[in-house]
Amino acid sequence: MVTSGIWNTFTAFCFLGLFCFTFVHSELDAAQLDSDIASVLGCKTSPALAVSVVLDGKAVFSKGYGYSDLQKTIPTTNNTIFGIASLSKAFAATLLLKLLDRHNISLNTPVVDVLGKDFRFEDDLRTKYATLEDLLSHRLGIPSNNNIRLDTNLTRANLPKRLRYLKATGGFRNSFFYSNLMYGVITYIAERLGGKTWEELVKEEIFTPLGMTSSDFTTIKDLKSRDVAKPIAVYGENNTFPVNTEFSRRWGLLCGSGCVMSTANDMIKWMHFHLTRGLDLQGRRIMDTKVMDPMYIPRNAFAGSSYKTFVRPRLPVTTSSGVYAMGWRRGYYRGYPIITHTGSTFGYRAIMILIPDKKFGVFMVATGNDDEYLFRVSLANYVIDATLGFTPWLNASTFCSFPQPWFGRKVTKYKLPDSSTPYKKNVSTYLGFFTNKAFGNMEVYYNASLGRVVIRYGYGEWALYPIAGPPDSFYGKGMGIISVKHCHTFVFRSGKGAGDRTVKIEAMCFEMKLPPVFVREGSVNSADSMLSFRTNTLALIFAVITAYYI
Template sequence: MIENRIQRILMITCLTVLIISNGKADRNKITEDIVKIIDDSLKCRNNPALAISVVKDGNVVFSRGFGSRVVGQQVNVSGSTLFGVASLTKAFVSTLIVKLLDENSKYTVDTPLRIVFDDESLFKDEILSKYATIRDLLCHRMGIPGNDAIRLDTNLTRENLVQRMKHLDGTGRFRDSFYYNNLMFGLLTRITEMLGGKTWEALVKEHIFDPLDMTSSNFATTADPEKLELAKGYVDHNGELKEVPWEFSRRWGKLCGAGCILSTADDMAKWMQFHLSGGKTRKGKRLLSKRALSMIHTPLIRIATSTTSKYYTRPLSPVTFSDDSYAMGWKTGYYRGYKILSHTGSTYGYRAKVTLYPDMNFGVFSAMTGDDPNFFYRFNVHSLISDMYLGEKPWLNASMMCSFPELFQSKPSSKPQINTKRKPARNVRDYLGFYTNIPYGFATVAKNETQLTLQYGFGRFELYAKTTKDEFYVQSVGMITGLTNFKSLKFIESSDGTVTAVEISAFESKDPPVFRKVLPSSHAPTNAVLPTRCFILQVFLTVVLSGVIFC
C-alpha cells in the first residue's frame, strides 16, 4: 500500500515536472519565433524603436524592446523604455473618473454636464446643453467633429476649453453618431480635476500609477526628457526620419486626457493585468469594483466605419479583426471569434496599441517610434503574437508583414504630389492679413520671403497654390513638421472680389472653421512668425466684443 502510494506520488511529480518543462519550452519557442519575425519585419520599416509586452494567465510572458531609442546611435530599447502611448491614455481617463465617481456619490456618469459645470448653455446645441452627460463624453457620441487643431492655440487651457465648446457646431446626431473627439477628453480631464481637487497628472499617479506599481510611467506635460529612458519620437517626412521636438509633445499634450501619458512595456503589462483581473492590483487588492470596470468595458455606440475593417475582414483577409463598437476609452470587437478590448494610439512621433482578450486572460501591448500608416504594422504584430499564444496557426510571417496588404488586396492610394512652383491666381498680397474665428482664435497669413505662410498658435504652415483659384495645399513645417500635409484651405471673396475670409478644411474636414479677416495686408506682419504685442493691440478692439480672446 505504502509502496503503491509512493509510486503514485512519484509518477504525479514526474508528470507535473514534465508538463512545466514542456510549458517552458513552448514559451521559449514562442519567444524565439516572435523575436526573429519582429527583427526581420523591422528591416523593411522606418520605425527606429519598438517595445512589446504580453501577459497571459496573470503572468508577464514577454517584455522586451527592439531597435534604438535614438536614430544614428545604438541606444538599446528595453521593457523599461518610455514611449508616448497617445490615445491609450483615454482608458486611464475613464478608469480614473469612474473611480472618483464611484467614491463620491455626488455625481455619476449620467449626471448632466450642465450640473457639473453649473452652466445651462455649455454647447451651441440646446439638446446637448440640456442632456449631455459624462458618459456621452467618454464614448464619443456627442456628434461634434474633432477640431483637433484647436490644440495648437497657445491660449488654450483646460479651464477655458469649456468656453470654446459653446461655439462648436455639431454635424452628427447626438448619441447616434460616433465622432472621435480629443477635445471631449480634454473636458473629462477638467471634470476629473474638479472632482479630485488636484491636477489630472497628480490624480493619475495617486489613483493608478502608484497602486499598480507603474513606477516608470510619466506625462509629456511634466516630464523632463533628459532624465528619462525615453525613445525619441520621429516622423517619416518624405522618406526621411525627423525628430519630433519635445516642446511640441509637451504643448500638444496640454489637455492630457487626450493623450499625454508616457509608459513602458513593463508598466503597460501591469495595466493590462489590472483590467484582465477584474480591477485588482498584482497583490490582489481591489482598486476598482467589478461593476465599475464592467461599465467601462461595455460597448455604448456602434462605430459605423473603421479605418482597418476592409483590410482585416474575411474573405478579403484570412481572418477578421474587428473593432466596431466603443465603450469608455476602449473599442470592443473580435479577433478570430475571440472577444477583444482594444485601442490604438497615434501622436506625432509615436504609435501604440493594446489588445485584451478578457475570456482568455491574455493581452498584448506595443509601442513604437515613427509612422504606421493605416495601423497595418500594429495590427499585424498583434495578430501574429495573438495567434502564437492562443494556439492558432499564424497567418502572417515577416515577408507578409512587409508587403501587407498586397497578397490580399491593393494598397491604399498614395498621397498627391504638390507642385510647389505653381503661382496663385491673384496677387499674394490680397491674402495677407489677420484672421479670427470663434472658438479657434487668431491666425495670420503672411509672406515669408517668397513663401506664403499661415501661422496659427505654435503651428506654422506653408501654402502651395492648387489649380482652383484661391485654394491651397497646407503643409506643416518647423516644430509641427508632419502634422498636417496634403490637406487644403480656400480663401473666400466678397461680391467685389476682395478676400474676406479663409476656410481651413485642413483643421477640420467635417465642419471647416472659417476665419474672417479683421485687418488687411497693409496692417498685417509680413515676415513675423508670431504677431507682435503691438499688432495684437491693433486688433484687440476689433475682436474683443466677439469673444475670440479666451481667458
C-alpha cells in the same frame, strides 16, 4: 520580465525556420517570439518598437527593439518610454469613474450639472441632456475640430467655454464622432472633482498604486531625456523626420485624450489591472469591480471598424472593433471578445488588445507611422496566435510583404506642390488678421526670406503653396516646431465690394466635415511681419472677451 520556455505539447510546421505553425500549445517559447519580432522589425520603417504580453496573471514577454534614438544609436528596451497617444483615453475613463464613485456622481449626470449653468453646447438639446457617458462614448455628433489644440490661448479650463461655438453635423446619441476635445473636457472635469492637475491625479490614483514607476506625461516629462524614444514621422517609404519635442509637449495639452507615456514593463501592470478588473500584480485590489465594469459596456456602434482592413474574406482572420465603450473599443478576434484601443500621434503608434476569456493582453508601441494599422494589428495578431496556440495566418515571407499577397497597398509619395506655381493675386490681398469664435485668431503674413505667404495659428505655421481646386486654394507646409504637420487645404475667399482682398479663410484641413471660417479683422502692412503689437492686442482682447462673456 521575459520568461523563456518551450511548447510542451505540439504539432508544428516551421516555415523557413522562422515561424512555427503550432496547433496545441501550453507554454510560450519567448526566445522564438523574440527572434520573430526582431526579424519583422528589419523589414519595417519603425525605428523603435516595444512589445509586452501578459497571460494568466503573469508577465510572459517584454522586450524592446531597434533604436530609441537614431542619432545616438540608443537601443530600445522594455523600460524605454514611449508616447501611447489615445491609449490615454482608458486612463481618463478609469480615473473619472474612480472620482465619480467617490463623489457619488452618476455617469448619467448632465455635463451642465457638473460644469455649471454657464456651460452650454451649440444647441439646447445637447446642453440640457448630454451626459458624462455621452462625452466618454463619442455620442455628441460634433466633428473633431482637433486643430483647435494649436491655439496658444487654449487651456483645459476654457475649452468647455468654446464648445458652444462648435456646430454638430451628426445626430445626438445616434452617431459616432471620435473627439479628442471631449476627452479634454473629461480631463478638466476630473481636475475639478479631484482638486489637482490630471497628471497628479493619474499618478496618485493609477500609476503609484499599480507600481507604474516609469510612466509619465508628454506635458511634463523631459522628452529629450535618454530614456524616451524620440518620436519619428515617416512619409512615403523611408522619408523619416524627427518630431520636435516641444510640439509633442504642447499637443498633449488635453491630457486625457493622449498625453500618457509608458513602457512595455509598466503596461503589463495596466493590462493585468483591467484583465482582473481592479487588481495589481500582487493581487491587491486597487479599484472596485463594480466601479470598473461600466467602462467596458458597449455604448456606441459605428460603421465598419477601426481595423477595417482586417476582415474576412479579404484576410484569413477578422479583427473587429466596431463598438465603443468608454475609453475602449470592443470587438472580436477569432471569435473571442476583445477589449482594445489604438493610439496614433505625431511620431508614435500604439495598440493594446485584451482577451478576457483567455486572461491575455498584448501591448505594442513604435515610433514612425503605421497607415491603416497594418503593422500594429498584424503584429498583435501574430503575438496572440503564438501565445495562445492558434495557427498563425502570417509567416516570415508574408509578414514583410503584408498586405500582399492578399491585396496591394498604395504608397503615398511625399511630394510638395510645385513651388514654381505663382500666386494668382498680389500677395498683399491675402494678408491680414482673421478670427473665429471657437478657434481664436489667425494671422496671414508674407515671409520675404521664403518668398511665401504664411499662415500662423497659435504655435502652428504653414507656408502656402497654390494648388488646384477652388480659386485661391493652398497647401500648407508645416514650419517651425510643427514641421511634420502639413495642412491640406486652406481656401481664401474674397467678398463683394472687397475686390481681390481676402475677407475670410476656410480652414478645410482643420475640419473637413464643417471647416471653420476665419473672418478678416485687420491687415498686415509690413512685408515680413512677425507677431506684432496689434496681433498681441487682438489676442488679449479676444481672450478677455471670451473669459467674460462665454
